Each structure stands twice: as C-alpha cells, then as structure tokens.
Amino acid sequence: MAKTLLEGKRWLKETSGTEPLNLSKHNQPTSVKQTLKSLIKSRRIAEGKDELQVDFHVEKTKCELTPEEKKKQRERKEQNRRAAMRCRERKKEELKHL
Helix, strand or coil: CHHHHHHHHHHHHHHHCCCCCCHHHCCCCCCHHHHHHHHHHHHHHHCCCCCCCCCCCCCCCCCCCCHHHHHHHHHHHHHHHHHHHHHHHHHHHHHHHC
8 A cells, every 4th residue: 555655645746747636734723635626726827727616516316216126215214213213112121121
C-alpha cells in the first residue's frame, strides 16, 4: 500500500510538473472536499485549463421488481418483523428479571 502511494506521488510530480496536493497547508475549518475542490481548481487554472464542471445529480430510474423478487422482499420483511418482535420480548424479559 505504501509503495503504491509513493508511486502515485511520484507519478503526480512527473505528470503535473508541480507539487502534489498538500492538504496540511490549509488550516481553515472547511471540509476536505471543499479544500480538495479549491486546490484542484487553482491547479487547473495555473495550468491554463478550463474549470472542471461535474454534475453529481444522477436521476434514479425505478425498475419494477419481478413477482419472484417481490415475494422474496415480502418474506424478508416478515422475517425481520418476527425477529424484531422476539428481540423486544427478550428485552422485556431481561427487564423483568432485573
């Protein structure tokens, strides 16, 4: 793992011509994502590249379950309900014995 990380840092130096991203320089109370975003943005601008536009909002498509899958889902829910009831009963019994 350490070897791979070291190779990655070496690759970053060779390919970018600048230092790898160093998060320890930034002491502001921002999230790591925000810090990384600003570092990448400033590096891209310094290299003369356009800003990176990323859209993380992916629409989820609902797919219908097959009758077999629906049956399995119902069975799992029922099994979970029974297990939850048993757990609650056990807790009640333990409280009675204390």
